[in-house]
Amino acid sequence: MSASAERDPERSGDEPIRGHVRSRGFRRVSHGLFLKIVADLDQADEFLRDLEAWTEVLPDSAVFTHVTAARLLGWELPKLPEQVPVFAAVDRDDPRPRREGLICSRLTRKRSGFVAGGFPIDSPEEILLRAARDLGVLDLVIMIDSARSRGDLDGARMKALLESGRPGVKVLAAAFGLSNAKRESGGETVLGCFHAAMEVASEPQVSLHDAEGRFIGRVDFLITGTDWVHEYDGEMHRAKSQHRTDLRRERGWSGTSYRRKGFTLDDLLNHPLVVMHEIDRDLGRPHRNRRLERWRTLVRESLYDVPGRDRVLNRWRRAMGVVQWS
Known part of the structure; x- marks a missing residue:
């Protein structure tokens, strides 16, 4: 399945090496599989180089799948562990390589023919199904x-x-x-997903207008039937330029009935009870513990x-032949 030379013919001498390399200047991808160390490459470039190396030990029928293929497609991914194996699938009649860092499964049907980043991948729907065998519901909704x-x-x-x-x-x-x-x-x-667990109806990416019909901004979520705006305040909102933009937008709401609340990932994951109480007070409704338990279950079963995380890591270690119970 080797395609490194065909993918970039100018990178002569940068091909993966099979065997045992004892000299400096090389890094180990897996047992008997090495790459020359190249300076000034970012994580995306190194990821593609790793996949090129893995093609040396995979049969021609192999396709990448699971979070490996999702990354090639540019999908948003959940909070993955620092070390994530490469996922591939091969035809039923082909051998499945069993190496540290690789999880190889069987294709249940004919190879899809999809390609991403120059590599063969499973169909998008099959990619999600293979991920669903490992990840939690919250992780999958992100993908x-x-x-x-x-x-x-x-x-x-x-x-x-x-x-x-x-x-x-x-799953x-x-x-x-839960997806949108x-x-x-x-x-x-x-x-x-927090809104869904809390039984709060909301509409994502809503354009707001004032009483005269003038556009005053687009928001992450408008709580249905109310003037409450909920937004996710990620790291980008801490940047000075984005913070100035956010302030200008909110000043444009003066004279309207819209009220904004921002939530961080820490709020949602580590302080859900506080957030639930805030929302219940805003909506004028009683607290219901079942909502909180529903959310905590989603989080507990996810990589967050x-x-x-322990469940998923132990599953991956067993699949690679590395049994380590946490």
């Missing part, structure tokens, strides 16, 4: 929102997949039911919490 906003999912293929009863479909269906193509970031997705 699905991104895939839908980019137009990468086919409605007919997705419907057939969700009706198939295959392993992972139940994928739950995540798909209008959300523009992973942080917005987390806030949207220690139990969820």
Whole structure:
């Protein structure tokens, strides 16, 4: 399956090396697989170089899948661990390489023919299903929102997949039911899922207008039936230029009934009880503990919490043949 020379013929001498390299200037990708150390490459370039190396040990039928293919497609990803294996799938009749850093599964149907970044990948719907066998619902919603906003999912293929009863479909269906193509970031997705858990109806990416019909801004979420605006305040909002833009926009709301509240990831993950009480007071409704437990379950089963991360890491270690219980 080697394609490094075809992908970039000018990179002569930068091809992956199979065998054992003892000299300096090389880094180990996996057992018996090395790459020459190249200075001044960013993480994206190194990721592509790693995939080129992995093609040396994968059969011709192999495609990349799971979060590996999602990254190639440019999808938003949840909070992944620092060390994530490469995911591939091969035809039923081909051998599955078993190496540290690689998880290889079987293709259940003919190779899809999809390509991203110059590499063969599984179909977008199959990518999500394979991820659903490992990740939690909250993690998957982030990936699905991104895939839908980019137009990468086919409605007919997705419907057939969700009706198939295959392993992972139940989790994928739950995540798909919470997804919304209008959300523009992973942080917005987390806030949207918090709304769902809290039983708060909201509309993402709403354009606001004043009483004279003048456009005064577009907001992350407008709480249905109210003038409350909820927005995700990520790192970009701390930048001086963005902060000035946010202040100008809010000054433009003067004289209107709109009221804004911003939420950080720390608010949603570590202080959900406080946030729930704030929202309940704003909406004039009683607190319901079942809402909080629903949200805590989503977080606990995801990569955003220690139990969820440990579960996924242990599953990946077993799949690679590295058994380590946390």
